Each structure stands twice: as C-alpha cells, then as structure tokens.
Amino acid sequence: MASGSGIVLHTGTYSQLRMDWSSTPNTAANQSSFTATLYVQVTTAGWNIGPWTDYNGSYFGTSTGNTFNGSIGNIATGRTNLRTFTTTVNHASDGKGSINIVWKWGVNSSWGGVVNPSGSRTLTLDTIARTSKHTLSHSSRNFGETLTITTNRASSSFTHKLWCQYAGRNVDIATGVTTSYAWAIPKDWANHLSDGVSTPMNVICDTYSGSTKIGSHTVQITINVSSSSEFQPRITGTSIVPGNDIGSPFSGLFVKGKSTLKATMSTAGAYSSWIKTNEIKANGQTFTTSSATTSGLSTAGTNTVSFKVIDSRNRTATASASVNVIDYTGPATSAVSAIRCNSDGSTNDQGTYAKVTVSAAVSAVSNKNTVSHQVWWRKAGTSDAYSKHTISISSYSLSNHSVVLSGFSQDSAYEIVSYTADYFGSATRSTELSTAFALMDFNNSGTGMAIGEVANGAGLSINMDTTFKKKITYKGKEIVDLIYPIGAIFMSTNATNPQSYLGGTWVQWGAGRVPVGFDSGDANFNASEKTGGVSKNGHVSFSPPINSMKPQDSGMNYINAVTSDMNTWLNSMGQSSVYRYVRVANVGSPSIGSEGTTATEVSYIRHETSNYQPYITCYMWKRTA
Numbered sequence: 001m002a003s004g005s006g007i008v009l010h011t012g013t014y015s016q017l018r019m020d021w022s023s024t025p026n027t028a029a030n031q032s033s034f035t036a037t038l039y040v041q042v043t044t045a046g047w048n049i050g051p052w053t054d055y056n057g058s059y060f061g062t063s064t065g066n067t068f069n070g071s072i073g074n075i076a077t078g079r080t081n082l083r084t085f086t087t088t089v090n091h092a093s094d095g096k097g098s099i100n101i102v103w104k105w106g107v108n109s110s111w112g113g114v115v116n117p118s119g120s121r122t123l124t125l126d127t128i129a130r131t132s133k134h135t136l137s138h139s140s141r142n143f144g145e146t147l148t149i150t151t152n153r154a155s156s157s158f159t160h161k162l163w164c165q166y167a168g169r170n171v172d173i174a175t176g177v178t179t180s181y182a183w184a185i186p187k188d189w190a191n192h193l194s195d196g197v198s199t200p201m202n203v204i205c206d207t208y209s210g211s212t213k214i215g216s217h218t219v220q221i222t223i224n225v226s227s228s229s230e231f232q233p234r235i236t237g238t239s240i241v242p243g244n245d246i247g248s249p250f251s252g253l254f255v256k257g258k259s260t261l262k263a264t265m266s267t268a269g270a271y272s273s274w275i276k277t278n279e280i281k282a283n284g285q286t287f288t289t290s291s292a293t294t295s296g297l298s299t300a301g302t303n304t305v306s307f308k309v310i311d312s313r314n315r316t317a318t319a320s321a322s323v324n325v326i327d328y329t330g331p332a333t334s335a336v337s338a339i340r341c342n343s344d345g346s347t348n349d350q351g352t353y354a355k356v357t358v359s360a361a362v363s364a365v366s367n368k369n370t371v372s373h374q375v376w377w378r379k380a381g382t383s384d385a386y387s388k389h390t391i392s393i394s395s396y397s398l399s400n401h402s403v404v405l406s407g408f409s410q411d412s413a414y415e416i417v418s419y420t421a422d423y424f425g426s427a428t429r430s431t432e433l434s435t436a437f438a439l440m441d442f443n444n445s446g447t448g449m450a451i452g453e454v455a456n457g458a459g460l461s462i463n464m465d466t467t468f469k470k471k472i473t474y475k476g477k478e479i480v481d482l483i484y485p486i487g488a489i490f491m492s493t494n495a496t497n498p499q500s501y502l503g504g505t506w507v508q509w510g511a512g513r514v515p516v517g518f519d520s521g522d523a524n525f526n527a528s529e530k531t532g533g534v535s536k537n538g539h540v541s542f543s544p545p546i547n548s549m550k551p552q553d554s555g556m557n558y559i560n561a562v563t564s565d566m567n568t569w570l571n572s573m574g575q576s577s578v579y580r581y582v583r584v585a586n587v588g589s590p591s592i593g594s595e596g597t598t599a600t601e602v603s604y605i606r607h608e609t610s611n612y613q614p615y616i617t618c619y620m621w622k623r624t625a
Contacts (some may be wrong), residue, residue: 001022001023001024001025001123001127002021002022002023002032002123002125002126002373003020003021003023004019004020004021004022004123005020005021006018006431007019007021007121008021008073008116009026009038009103009117009119009121010105010119010254011163012117014043014436015040015041015042016040016041016043016045017038017040017041017103017105017117018038018039018040018041018079019036019037019038019039019101019103019121020036020037020039020124021034021035021036021037021101022034022035022127023035023089023099023125023126023251024409025091025126025128026128026155027127027128027129027154027155028155028156028209030090030091030093030095030128030130030599031088031089031090031091031097031186032088032089032091032097032125032126032128033086033088033089034087034088034089034099034125035082035084035085035086036060036061036084036085036101037066037081038060038081038082038083038084038103039079039081039233039333040079040080041078041079041081042077042080043077043203044076044097045435048276050355052276058082058104058105059102059103059104060082060083060085060086060101060102060103060104061085061101061102061103062087062099062100062101062102063102064351065100066083066085067248068082068083071409074462075146076613080553083112083351086316087099088192089125091125091127091128092129093214094127094130094215095127095128096127097124097125097126097127097128098122098123098125099120099122099125099390100120100121100122100123101120101122101123102118102119102120103120103121104116104117104118104209104276104447104608105117105118105120106357107356109269112194112394115125118286120520124311128154128481129154129155130154130207130214130215131207131216131217132151132152132153132154132158132160132205132207132217132330133152133217133569134149134150134152134160134162134217134219135149135150135152135219136148136149136150136205136221137149137150137204138221138462139221140198140221140222140223140224140618141185141221141222141223141224142188142223142224142226143185143186143187143189143190143223143224143225143226143231143271144184144185144186144226145180145184145185145226146182146184146185147183147185147203148180148181148182148183148219148401149162149177149180149181149182149203149205150174150180151179151180151205151207153178153179153207153513155208155209155322156178156358157180158207158208158209158214159175159176159177159207159208159519160172160175160176160177160178160205160206160207161174161175161176161177161205161206161208162175162181162183162200162203162204162205162206163203163204163206164201164203164204165191165201165202165426166189166192166199166201166202166223167189167193167205170575173203173540177412185223185229187271187272189223190225190231190270190271191271191272192272193225193271193272194269194271194272194273194274194313195273195311195312195313195324196313197224197225197313197315198222198223198224198225199222199223199312199373200220200221200222200223201220201221201222201223202218202219202220203218203219203220204216204217204218205217205219206216210455211479217621223272229268231270231271231315232270232277232311232315232317233267233268233269233270233273233309233310233311233316233317234267234268234270234299234317235266235267235307235316235317235318235319236266236267236268236310237264238262238263238264238265238266238305238307238319238321239263239265240261240263240264240305240321240323241258241261242254242259242260242261242264243259243261243262243293243294244257244259244260244293246258247423249365249368249369249370249423250365250368250423252565253325253361253365253366253368254297254323254324254325255297255326255327255328255365256286256297256298256299256300256325256326256327256328257297257298257328258295258296258328258424259295259296259297260293260295260296261282261283261293261294261297261303261305261323262291262292262294263280263282263291263292263293263294263305263307263321264290264291265280265290265291265307265308265309265319266316269311270311273311273312273313274311274312274625275290275309275311275312276310276311276312276413277308278308278309278537279306279308279309280292280305280307280308281305281308282294282303282305282306282307283295283297283298283299283305283518284298286300286361288340296323299325300325300326300327301325301326301327302324302325303323303324304320304321304322304325305320305321305322305323306318306319306320307319307320307321308443315418325362326366327363328363328424328463329363329421330362330363330424330425330427331360331361331362331420331421331425331426331427332360332361332420333358333359333360333418333419333420333428333429334359334360334361334429335357335358335359335365335400335429335431336356336357336358336359336416336417336418336430337431338354338355338356338357338416338431338432338433339354339357339359339403339433340352340353340354340355340408340416340433340434340436340623341353341354341355343406344404344472345402345404345504349437350406350410350436350437351408351436351438352406352408352409353404353405353406353408353415354377354403354405354408354411354414354433355402355403355404356375356402356403356404356405356416356418357400357401357402358373358391358398358400358402358403359399359400359401359422360373360397360398360418360420360422360429361396361397361398362396362421363396363422364396367421369396369409369422369425370421370422371394371395371396371420371421371422372419372420372421372426373390373391373393373403373418373420374388374389374391374397374402374418374419374420375388375391375403375417375419376388376389376416376417376419376428377405377408377414377415377416377417377433378415379412379413379414379415380412380413380414380415380432380459381413385419387407389402389403389405389418389521390484393465394599396551397603402487408433408451408577409515410435410454411433411435411436411454411456412435412454412456413432413453413456414432414433414434415430415432416430416431416432416433417429417430419429423606425601426619428568434452434453434457434463435450435453435454435463436453436454437452438450438451438452438453438454439451439452439462440454440456441453441454442455443455443456443457445458447455447459448460448461449461450462450463451463451464452464455501468488473528478503480502480503480504481504484498484502484504484623485623486504486545486625487622487623487624488623489500489509489510489515489617489620489621489622490620490621490622490623491620491621492618492621493616493618493619494619494621495619497621498621503625504623504625505623505624506621506622506623507622507624508619508620508621508622509621509622510620510622512535513531513533514613514615534611534612535610535611535612536610536611537610537611559564584609
C-alpha cells in the first residue's frame with residue numbers, strides 16, 4: 001500500500017494547504033483504489049476564512065469538477081479538513097500506475113492576501129506485480145528426469161502457459177498452469193543431441209489474466225544425457241571364428257601357428273549417437289575395424305579377444321570373449337640309431353639285418369591330427385630311391401621304438417632315415433649303418449683300406465674308437481700348429497692358459513681392448529697390434545665462453561695455471577698435444593697470454609663421457625712359441 005501525509009501544496013502568511021493520500025492495489029484488476037484528503041493547517045487562531053463570493057470555484061481531485069465550499073469561519077489553530085475524495089486508478093499493462101491531482105482554493109481578501117491559490121501534483125503508485133517470475137527445481141537435469149516449475153504468480157486468478165526452446169524448436173509443455181507443474185523431460189529428446197552430453201534449454205512461462213497475456217519470463221537450464229546404461233553405446237554381439245581353413249579334421253578349432261582368428265562385433269549407439277571408433281585386440285594385434293582377421297595365432301591356451309567402441313558422445317563400451325588355442329609344434333625326430341643285428345634283433349656286427357631305433361613325435365591337436373612314422377634306407381653315397389618301412393603304430397609319439405629290417409649287405413654302408421609326418425608337414429633325421437665289422441679290410445681296387453669295417457673305396461676309413469699315443473703331423477706340421485700357428489689368437493670364457501691343453505706358449509693379449517681389422521688405407525689401422533682410442537672422452541667448457549672476437553680479461557698467473565692443469569689432464573686422456581693448449585685473451589689487448597689490467601678469473605669445467613660401444617668380455621690369448 002502506497003501513501004503520503006502532510007504534503008504541502010501551498011504556504012500562506014498564517015496557514016498551509018496540505019494533502020494526505022493512500023492507495024490500495026487490486027492485483028487481479030490491475031487497479032488501485034486511491035483516496036486523498038485536502039486540509040488547511042493554521043498556525044494562528046481566530047482567523048476567518050471566507051465566505052467569499054468565489055469560493056464555489058474551489059476544487060480538489062482529478063478534474064476541475066470536484067468542487068467544494070472553500071468558506072471556513074473562525075478557524076482554529078491546527079488542522080481543518082477541507083475535502084476527501086476516492087477514485088479508482090487503472091494501471092498500465094506493466095503494472096505501473098500514477099495519478100495527477102489538481103487543486104484550487106477559491107478565496108478573496110478585500111485588503112489583499114492570497115487569492116485563488118492553485119496547482120497540481122503527480123503521485124506514483126506502487127507497481128502491481130504482473131508477469132509471474134517462475135523458478136525451476138533444478139539448474140541441471142537429465143533427459144527422462146522430472147523438473148518442477150513453480151510459477152510464483154502474483155494473483156490467484158492468473159494462469160500460465162509453459163513452453164521451452166530446445167534444439168531450434170519451440171515446444172509446449174503445459175497450459176492453464178496455476179502454481180506449479182511437474183514435467184518429465186522426454187528421453188527421446190536426447191536424439192537431438194547425438195554428439196554431445198549436455199545442452200542449454202530455455203523454459204518460458206507466459207502469464208495470463210483470463211485470456212489476456214500479461215507477459216513472459218525465461219529461465220535457462222542445462223539438460224544432460226544420462227550416463228546410465230540406457231544412454232551408453234552397446235556391443236550387441238561378438239563372434240570369434242577361425243579366419244582360415246586349415247583342413248576338415250580341424251573344423252572349428254584354433255591351432256597355434258596354423259590358424260588365424262576372425263573377430264567380429266555388432267554395435268549400436270544410444271539415442272542417435274553413432275559409433276566413431278572401433279577397436280579389436282587379439283593375438284597381440286590391434287585393429288580399428290568392427291571385423292578383423294589376425295595373423296597366425298602365436299600363443300597356445302586361452303586367447304582373449306577385447307572389443308571396444310567409442311560413440312559420438314565419447315562414451316565407451318567394452319566386451320571380451322575367449323577361445324582355446326591348441327598347442328602345436330611340427331613333427332620332430334629327436335633320435336635315430338641303427339646297428340647290424342640278427343633277425344631277432346640281437347646285435348651282430350656281421351649281421352645282414354638292421355635294428356633301427358627311433359624317438360619321434362607329432363602334436364595330437366585334440367587327437368585329430370594324422371600321424372605317420374617310417375624308416376627309409378639306401379646305400380650310403382648313392383642317389384638310389386629309398387626303400388621304406390611304415391611303423392605300424394598310430395601313437396603320436398615314439399620313444400626308443402625299434403624295428404628290425406632285412407636285406408643289408410655286409411659289404412655296404414647304408415643311409416638310414418627316420419621320417420615322421422602329420423597333417424601339416426614332415427621331419428627327417430639320418431644316421432648311418434656301417435658295413436659288417438672287419439678288423440682290417442683292403443678294397444679290391446688296391447687303393448683303399450678300412451679298419452673296423454669293410455673297405456668300400458679309396459683311402460683309409462676307420463670305424464673304431466682310436467687312441468693316438470704319438471704326435472699327429474700333416475705335411476710335417478703338428479695338428480695344433482696347423483690350427484693355431486704362432487701369432488694366432490685364441491678366445492675363451494675359460495681363464496685357463498691354453499698351453500695346458502693345446503701345447504705351445506701363450507700370453508694373455510688385448511686386455512681392455514677390442515680387436516679392429518687391418519686397413520692399409522688408414523694410418524690408425526695399417527699395422528698389426530697398433531693401439532689407440534680412449535675409454536672416456538674429455539671436454540672443457542668455459543664461463544664466460546672464450547671467444548677471440550670478445551677477449552676475456554685475465555691475469556697471466558691464471559693463464560699459466562689453466563694451461564698447466566689442462567695439459568696434464570689432456571695428456572692423461574691420450575689427446576694430441578696439437579689441441580691441448582688453453583688460450584685466454586685480455587681486454588684491451590689482442591695478444592695471447594699477456595697480462596691484463598685487472599685479473600678476472602675465467603671459469604672452466606672438465607667433462608668426461610663414456611666412449612664404450614656395447615661389449616662382452618672374454619679371455620684372449622696370443623701364441624708366441
């Protein structure tokens with residue numbers, strides 16, 4: 001409620017014309033009830049005011065028609081009311097209101113005095129609340145969550161239309177709302193935010209009085225895409241199958257080194273997000289596609305495949321699946337031996353039978369692999385076709401398995417081959433069956449002799465353990481002299497001097513150095529046993545830097561001290577004397593080594609850095625006699 005009292009409209013000799021007023025708003029009608037009272041305030045008693053002939057011209061109100069009798073007789077000291085009036089003031093659409101008061105007091109005085117005082121006064125009334133200033137229960141909300149909108153209306157007769165501005169659209173929320181409204185933000189509106197997780201939204205409240213729109217008020221809120229699983233990208237399915245056909249015995253199996261793996265995933269975005277990154281990790285490889293085939297599987301046992309996607313909102317989904325990879329190694333014969341024997345397999349150096357003993361294996365591959373074990377033979381040193389015998393055991397492995405074969409001439413040696421094969425490949429290993437035993441035999445050509453076997457060709461053949469109790473020479477030289485002549489280098493991880501088992505005289509050689517090949521075109525390497533190089537490199541830095549264009553001031557004593565120290569150090573590092581002198585110039589003088597006017601120290605720092613290449617140590621010996 002707005003009001004005012006004691007407002008002076010006019011001041012006379014003994015009196016003042018004053019006004020009191022008040023207004024009461026009617027919010028629903030956007031009006032105020034206005035009341036004003038005009039009165040005179042007299043400071044000295046006993047005066048008569050009127051009647052005079054023109055007092056009927058007195059008025060007080062909003063127009064000249066509000067007249068009153070301006071005659072008052074024998075007015076007392078103090079306040080005397082003249083007129084009160086009440087009216088209704090219509091406010092503007094924004095709730096603002098004012099009233100213009102006009103007044104005139106029609107009095108005359110024959111001896112002079114105040115005649116017809118008049119005037120006007122504009123009064124500002126309280127603004128009537130009009131547009132509702134709504135509030136929101138949250139400043140940030142997820143799609144699918146409820147937002148409460150409170151209108152805070154100024155009048156119980158007001159109603160509201162609620163609507164919002166989102167994704168470039170104007171969307172109605174509710175109409176006829178009175179005090180508040182609980183609104184579930186639609187989940188599917190997230191479809192309009194395919195590459196983001198939050199967006200601003202304007203919530204607007206239009207205020208109505210009846211069917212007349214009074215005004216609008218806007219509040220902004222941030223709407224988010226929830227992080228719940230419903231709004232996350234998904235890997236909807238995965239598939240892991242062999243990526244190649246390694247043969248019908250192994251259909252659906254994964255075999256180490258033979259099979260590849262094909263991994264595939266199906267994916268989906270959520271509420272219009274799209275998958276921007278695919279990743280599959282398998283067999284130590286990474287692929288950026290939704291389907292990929294690996295190289296040959298390198299690890300037996302459980303192989304885990306990892307799947308990952310990132311959507312347009314930068315949200316991630318992962319999955320994994322595992323397969324069993326069956327271990328596989330190729331066929332192998334670990335041992336094969338052959339001896340001459342009797343038909344029952346008993347040893348006989350003169351026998352025409354051969355007892356062949358084999359150890360071999362292939363991988364079972366879940367007992368689906370094929371296996372074949374055979375023994376082949378032919379006369380040694382020929383290209384004849386092999387005779388073949390299949391070992392009638394289907395086991396995937398043989399351990400010292402023996403077969404007795406016939407038809408081996410006493411006069412011939414034979415190449416014996418163990419052959420093992422599976423579905424994927426084969427392996428062989430050879431040995432030799434010697435001729436029948438003969439302590440000494442001469443070839444009928446007259447050019448050959450054998451000890452311990454039949455002589456089948458020219459030259460000497462020995463098939464017996466042999467012990468030499470005297471020196472063995474070749475073209476007048478002992479064997480050790482042929483292999484390690486004087487000057488030869490012997491390398492070993494054993495610290496024992498080789499003369500104890502090779503003979504001759506040996507000295508340790510090359511301590512702390514690595515050998516370098518002879519190079520006649522390089523003075524460093526153009527002779528045997530030249531040495532050079534250092535284990536560490538030396539460097540010097542000066543502060544301030546010594547520069548011939550900007551000489552540094554230094555005393556002679558300091559120059560000498562630096563020079564002596566550097567020469568000693570550089571010599572110890574094996575540096576050439578050409579580069580080992582320190583030069584320090586002086587301010588005001590171009591000469592080197594002269595003493596300046598002021599001794600100023602030039603700091604220098606010595607550095608050492610390793611010069612080693614990657615190395616491994618051993619013992620090296622040189623034969624000297």
